[in-house]
Amino acid sequence: MGASVGIGGLIIGMTMMVVFSMVVASxxxxxxxxxxxIDSANExxxxxxxxxxxxxxxxxxxxxxxSGGSGYSNGNLVSSTGNGGFTxxxxxxxxxxxxxxxxxxxxxxxxxxxxxxxxxTPVTTATLTATLGNxxxxxxxxxxSYITSLRDIWLFSDGDTxxxxxxxxxxxxxxxxxxxxxxxxxxxxxxxxxPVSRLAITAKGVNMASTLA
Amino acid sequence: xxxxxASTFILLVxxxxxxxxVSIVLINQWGDMSSAIEDDRRGKEADTKTSVSFAGDxxxxxYDDSVSPNEMTFYLQNTGQYVLxxxxxxxxxxxxxxxxxxxATIVPxxxxxxxxxxxxxxxxxxxxxxxxxxxxxxxxVVSSEATSGFRGTDSLNLEVRLDV
Numbered sequence: 498m499g500a501s502v503g504i505g506g507l508i509i510g511m512t513m514m515v516v517f518s519m520v521v522a523s524x525x526x527x528x529x530x531x532x533x534x535i536d537s538a539n540e541x542x543x544x545x546x547x548x549x550x551x552x553x554x555x556x557x558x559x560x561x562x563x564s565g566g567s568g569y570s571n572g573n574l575v576s577s578t579g580n581g582g583f584t585x586x587x588x589x590x591x592x593x594x595x596x597x598x599x600x601x602x603x604x605x606x607x608x609x610x611x612x613x614x615x616x617x618t619p620v621t622t623a624t625l626t627a628t629l630g631n632x633x634x635x636x637x638x639x640x641x642s643y644i645t646s647l648r649d650i651w652l653f654s655d656g657d658t659x660x661x662x663x664x665x666x667x668x669x670x671x672x673x674x675x676x677x678x679x680x681x682x683x684x685x686x687x688x689x690x691x692p693v694s695r696l697a698i699t700a701k702g703v704n705m706a707s708t709l710a
Numbered sequence: 711x712x713x714x715x716a717s718t719f720i721l722l723v724x725x726x727x728x729x730x731x732v733s734i735v736l737i738n739q740w741g742d743m744s745s746a747i748e749d750d751r752r753g754k755e756a757d758t759k760t761s762v763s764f765a766g767d768x769x770x771x772x773y774d775d776s777v778s779p780n781e782m783t784f785y786l787q788n789t790g791q792y793v794l795x796x797x798x799x800x801x802x803x804x805x806x807x808x809x810x811x812x813x814a815t816i817v818p819x820x821x822x823x824x825x826x827x828x829x830x831x832x833x834x835x836x837x838x839x840x841x842x843x844x845x846x847x848x849x850x851v852v853s854s855e856a857t858s859g860f861r862g863t864d865s866l867n868l869e870v871r872l873d874v
Contacts, residue, residue, distance in 0.1 A: 505722040513733075516737065653765075656766045656768075656785075657770075699766060704768065
């Protein structure tokens with residue numbers, strides 16, 4: 498009889514232990530998933546500075562090919578008027594006519610400069626026309642530890658015309674991330690209405706603004 | 711002796727029945743409690759992963775007093791992990807909820823306001839008589855799209871300066 502009571506007590510004890518272990522296991526699972534949720538939510542925020550920001554209102558934003566001329570070979574373009582600093586390159590077709598132009602430095606002019614081919618004597622001279630527009634140049638530095646995707650960064654001029662940095666950043670490298678300590682040189686062909694006085698940058702809810710020089 | 715054995719056996723069976731009943735009740739109760747805790751956790755997770763922030767220049771919030779009613783334009787960024795539902799947007803300017811027209815446009819255009827995109831918000835009111843460089847208190851409340859049956863909510867409050 499004593500053995501029966503002992504076995505009964507053992508069964509009761511085992512049952513309670515099973516229930517207790519289920520409770521503990523369930524608690525552990527809840528705590529783990531909650532901690533994971535909190536960890537994933539507490540993402541670091543980007544920290545950055547706008548080192549300088551300048552508006553060039555007379556930048557060459559486009560070069561139209563009126564007549565491609567003939568007798569050229571692939572080469573360079575410069576401006577023959579003003580000292581704004583424009584440079585570019587061009588490519589030619591089989592007859593030596595200019596068929597495409599790429600701007601390598603937009604420069605800054607008070608009036609549209611005359612664009613000429615550098616150092617070549619063609620058969621027929623090409624006609625190239627410069628179009629001026631706004632260009633914002635800015636240097637920005639990632640001073641935090643957060644590696645930011647360029648597509649997470651937005652540029653604003655006077656709080657408007659939002660432009661995604663990932664869609665316009667081409668200089669330097671093609672890496673789509675902004676690493677800690679890295680300085681980006683931004684060249685933004687801003688299409689807003691003049692006058693433009695401020696540049697603002699937004700990344701993951703962090704906003705920084707600077708007056709344009 | 712035989713009577714003693716029978717009564718002890720009855721006690722044993724009774725104890726087993728009681729303990730198993732208690733176990734069943736405990737397990738059921740724990741199941742309910744666990745479900746409630748899970749719902750609460752998912753609700754909190756939705757709130758935690760729902761985040762909206764002001765985007766742009768708080769010193770240059772566009773204000774157009776040439777139209778009637780006057781219009782205010784600003785941008786919001788989805789800084790959370792859940793897709794936000796722009797139709798749930800509530801805008802409060804200087805403590806007064808904007809009940810007239812709130813136009814929300816996803817930038818760049820797309821079907822959902824996810825964590826990369828902005829929301830261009832244009833609000834207007836006949837009662838506004840703001841001028842250039844006026845400061846206003848701007849509050850925004852927005853909810854996420856339902857994820858696993860749960861919506862998160864976030865809000866922001868900041869002082870902005872108007873640019874007429």
